[in-house]
Amino acid sequence: MRPTRRSVNLGLVASLAAPAFSRGARAEGDTIKIGMVLPVTGPAADSGKYALTGARIALDRVNKSGGVLGKPIELVTEDDQTTNPGAVLAFSKLAAQPDIVAFLGSIRSTQNHAMAADILKTGKPVCFGGTDPALTKMGNPWLIRFRPNDSYSGRVIAAYGVDTLGKKNWAIVHSTDAFGTGGFKALSAALDKSGAKVAIDQGYPNQSQDFTPVVLAIKSSGADIIGSYFTFDNDIAIFARQLRQLGVTLPWIGSASIIVAGAVKLAGPALWGTFGVADYAIDSSPEAQEFAKLYAEVSKAPADNYSSWTYDAIGVLSAAINKAGSTDPDKIRAAILSTKGYKGAEGEYNFDEFGDGLHGYNIVRNEKGVIVFDKHIEFKD
Numbered sequence: 001m002r003p004t005r006r007s008v009n010l011g012l013v014a015s016l017a018a019p020a021f022s023r024g025a026r027a028e029g030d031t032i033k034i035g036m037v038l039p040v041t042g043p044a045a046d047s048g049k050y051a052l053t054g055a056r057i058a059l060d061r062v063n064k065s066g067g068v069l070g071k072p073i074e075l076v077t078e079d080d081q082t083t084n085p086g087a088v089l090a091f092s093k094l095a096a097q098p099d100i101v102a103f104l105g106s107i108r109s110t111q112n113h114a115m116a117a118d119i120l121k122t123g124k125p126v127c128f129g130g131t132d133p134a135l136t137k138m139g140n141p142w143l144i145r146f147r148p149n150d151s152y153s154g155r156v157i158a159a160y161g162v163d164t165l166g167k168k169n170w171a172i173v174h175s176t177d178a179f180g181t182g183g184f185k186a187l188s189a190a191l192d193k194s195g196a197k198v199a200i201d202q203g204y205p206n207q208s209q210d211f212t213p214v215v216l217a218i219k220s221s222g223a224d225i226i227g228s229y230f231t232f233d234n235d236i237a238i239f240a241r242q243l244r245q246l247g248v249t250l251p252w253i254g255s256a257s258i259i260v261a262g263a264v265k266l267a268g269p270a271l272w273g274t275f276g277v278a279d280y281a282i283d284s285s286p287e288a289q290e291f292a293k294l295y296a297e298v299s300k301a302p303a304d305n306y307s308s309w310t311y312d313a314i315g316v317l318s319a320a321i322n323k324a325g326s327t328d329p330d331k332i333r334a335a336i337l338s339t340k341g342y343k344g345a346e347g348e349y350n351f352d353e354f355g356d357g358l359h360g361y362n363i364v365r366n367e368k369g370v371i372v373f374d375k376h377i378e379f380k381d
Contacts, residue, residue, distance in 0.1 A: 031074040032067070032321065034314070035094035036104040037115070042082025043207065043234055046262050047107065047306045050299075052077065054307030055104060057294050058314035068321045073314070076100055084114035091115045095122040101327040104313055106130060107147075107306060108231060109179035116140055124329045125336060127313040129305075131255075132182035136354040142329075144336055144355040146313040147305065147346065150179075150229070150255070153277045154186030156361045156377050157227050157253045160275065162194045165251055169199040171223035173214060173239065175231040176203040183229030183255055191227075199223040206231050211239040215246045226252040233257070237266035244270045251275070259364055259371050260304045274366050275374075279346045280308035281362040283373035291345035302371075305346070312344035316357070347376075 036055060039048035055075060063072045076097065078090035087106055094100055095118060105119075105128030106112050112119075112130040119126050120140050128135070133149040161167050170191055174180035180203065188198055200221035202214045218226065230236035236257055243252075252274045257263060259276035282292045282303065291311055295303035319342070320335035321327060339357070342349040349357040360378035364371050 029099070030071065032069060032071050032327065033074050033076050033097070033100045034102055034104065034317065035091075035097070035100040036075050036077045036310075037080050037087055037090045037094065037106055037111075038077060038104075039082040040077075040079035042080075042086070043232060044082040044108075047233070047260070048079075050261065050301060050304065050306035051104075051107065051310045053295065053299050054291075054303075054309070054311035055314050057291075057298065057307075058311040058318075062314065062318045068318050069325070069327070073318060080106065080111060084111055087111035088114050088118065091118055091122075095124075100124070101321070101329070102127065102317055102332060104128070104310055105143075107309065108177075109135060109182065110177040110231070112143065113178050116143065119143060125317070125333050127317055127336075129309040129313075130179065132178045133186065134178070134182060136356050141333065141355070144333070144351075144357070146309045146316070146349075146357060147256075147279045148358040148361055149356055150183045150186045152359060152379055153255055153361055154183065154188075154190040155379065156277045156363065157187055157255070158190035158194050158196065159377065160363050161225050161227065161251070161253050162191070162196050165225065165253075167225035167251060168196045169222055169224045170196060171200045171202065171218040171221055171226045171250070172198055172228070173202045173204070173218070173226060174229040175206050175235070177206060177231055179231050180229045187227050187229070204235070206235065208235055209238065211235075211242045212246070214239070215243050215248060218243075218250075219246065219248050224250060226250050228252065228254040228258065230254065230257045230263075233260060233262035233266055236263045237270070240267040240270035240274075253277070256280075256305050256361075259366060260306060261301045262306075264366065264369060264371070268369070271366050272368050276364050276366070276371075277361040278305065278364045278371070279358065279361060280305040281364050281371070281373040281376075284362050284376055285343065285345075285347070287343045288345050303345075308345040312346050312349070315344060316342055316349060 107129035109130030109132035324331035
């Protein structure tokens with residue numbers, strides 16, 4: 001029987017305040033353990049808190065419904081310190097625990113790339129949120145994505161900017177890590193197909209403190225619109241403020257990082273009026289609305305994609321283990337990839353043979369700090 005929202009949330013605040021995993025709390029084999037790599041320290045610590053909250057809401061729902069294979073599921077977490085070496089170390093600590101049956105990886109593509117060799121060696125499913133298209137195309141069968149990849153975001157950004165806003169001369173700003181580089185390539189290719197051109201391309205290193213040269217280059221480029229792929233909230237906030245301070249008021253469509261709670265809060269009015277592609281948008285579906293209500297009951301921050309993808313990953317993973325009737329890694333992977341029509345907070349999951357479950361994005365806009373849903377664009381190819 002499906003639990004009511006009230007029953008789902010009884011005790012949830014207490015469970016979210018408790019440690020994700022208490023060693024020795026239960027006898028070995030009494031729970032189904034899922035490992036989770038997330039930032040607890042470093043510049044992305046807030047995003048880790050949101051991700052953990054989303055995962056725990058889903059965990060609570062699953063456990064209230066009887067758990068997995070008749071046992072409660074339990075999260076085992078390790079801090080990735082918001083760095084690639086930290087992510088590798090965190091995953092290695094989790095992978096060394098044989099009773100962990102599957103993992104939640106990072107939302108950051110660069111960290112998933114860093115962990116990829118160890119993930120392949122470990123040979124267990126890793127549900128991740130990074131959007132670099134290459135991650136599911138490099139022959140690693142254990143990487144399974146729970147957000148749309150940037151081959152879709154580039155197409156949506158280009159289509160909305162060219163067809164809806166009527167802009168042909170683009171300035172693209174992107175981080176030089178795997179996420180930003182992949183996004184730049186996807187957007188450039190989509191713009192080329194639409195007949196638009198890239199007036200200027202500005203890459204930047206993560207954790208930049210001054211975007212003045214980037215803004216001035218855009219200002220003198222003749223661009224009539226900005227497209228962006230930022231990795232970290234603080235970088236996008238600094239860029240947005242300096243953009244407005246230097247008088248640049250071009251339309252701006254960003255990847256999902258432009259509308260996450262941390263960026264919206266840090267940038268404030270500097271992001272008002274911008275557009276974003278969002279895998280999670282509250283008004284995009286009844287399931288997204290339901291998740292927003294569950295999230296609001298345990299957090300003061302609004303639900304966003306940091307929390308929605310982990311919520312969906314726990315839900316799909318739990319259903320797959322039950323469907324497989326086993327914790328055998330190959331059977332779990334096969335059950336995930338056979339998942340069709342699963343309605344999650346981020347959208348409807350229909351996995352392909354590469355491990356991509358979502359195939360479209362929402363367009364949203366920032367109306368004085370409130371993220372408003374415009375429309376969903378889904379692709380069949």
